[in-house]
Amino acid sequence: MDIRALRYFVETVRRASFTQAAEALYVTQSTISKMVRQLEDEIGAPLLIREARGVHTTDVGxxxxxRGQEILAGMRRIALEVQETTGLVRGTLTVGIPPMVNxxxxxxVQRFRERYPAIDLQLREATGQGVERLVASGELEVGATILPADHPELVTQAFGDYPLWVVGPGRSPLRGRKTLPFAQLAELPLLMLDEDFALTRRLRQAFRSAGFTPKVATHSAHWDFLVSMASAGLGYAVLPDPLIKRLKTADMCLMRLVKPDLKWQVGHIWPRERYISHAARAWLEVCDEVMNDRSGTGAEPISS
Known part of the structure; x- marks a missing residue:
């Protein structure tokens, strides 16, 4: 059904006149008449009774x-909602963030909510691999993870590289050293995050490349618990720079991991073959602004 023909018909009935409808719609009377005839042909029944004093509807008309009034009202609502969505004055955005990245x-989050208060920003916390699975499945629109991501169907955009640190007890014989070569991890009891963490996956790859199997004292899903155990002398934890900056390290052994100089690379992910909403694009732009404020460098812009 032609929406324009329906609009012309509704306006004609409302004004009970082809002439007045044409004036209101800024078209000729013959155009109105032609479009109404077209609508009648499509429906297969007369819609108007045409009389000298005006027009009125048949029962079908x-x-x-x-129903035409309802349809046109719905179309106006669609146009308004689209305008509000593209203008970022409404909408919902689901974002996945790993606990070590949050x-x-x-x-x-603060800047996004200040700038777009009407967007319902829903944050979902999961491990890096968990966020990747949720974004790949479409349950989340965008997310953050530790790169490289395991899913080839995801687009990745790096926004930060951070050094890794080895955290041990203050009474460690290694205390006083500023760096620790990666190969020396083979000699230490390690306190590692669970296997579902992207950092653990990255370290496992590095262990294999270096040709040794680490001595893992324990695993945990909580980095702060690993720090507590390291402080108690139960082993050494390998953690990224953003977490280290939260610690009180005066009474701990702290060494930057080198040779190779492994990095904890954090990046955005979103589906390669799915539409990215205006809200998601705004989120990525705000992320880039904030990270740029911190580092002085920005990420490559998302393509349209």
Whole structure:
């Protein structure tokens, strides 16, 4: 059904006149008449009774008029909602953030909510691999993870590289050293995050490349528990720079991991083959602004 023909018909019934409808719609009377005839042909029944004193609806025409008003009102609502969505004055955005990354996103969330208060920003916390699975499945629109991501169907955009640190007890014989070569991890009891963490996956790859199997004292899903155990002398934890900056390290052994100089690379992910909403694009732009404020460098812009 032609929406324009329906609009012309509804306006004609409302004004009970082809002439007045044409004036209101800024078209010729013949255009109105032609479009109404087209609508009648499509429906297969007369819609108007045409008389010298004006027009009024047939029984079928009355149904089309009433339902047509609803359809046109719905179209106006669609146009308004689209305008509000593209203008970022409404909408919902679901974002996945790993627990070890969430510290980086506090100022991002603050700035996004200040700038787009009408957007319903829903944050979902999961491990890096968990966020990747949720974004790949479409349950989340965008997310953050530790790169490289495991899913080839995801687009990645790096926004930060951070050094890794080895955290041990204050009474460690290694205390006083500023760096620790990666190969020396083979000699230490390690306190590692669970296997579902992207950092653990990255370290496992590095262990294999270096040709040794680490001595893992324990695993945990909580980095602060690993720090507590390291402080108690139960082993050494390998953690990224953003977490280290939160610690009180005066009574701990702290060494930057070198040779190779492994990095904890954090990045955005979103589906390669799915539409990215205006709200998601705004989120990525705000992230880039905040990270740029911190580092002085920005990420490559998302393509349209």
């Amino acid at each position: 009355q149904i089309v008029y009433e 510290l980086l996103f506090t100022p991002v």
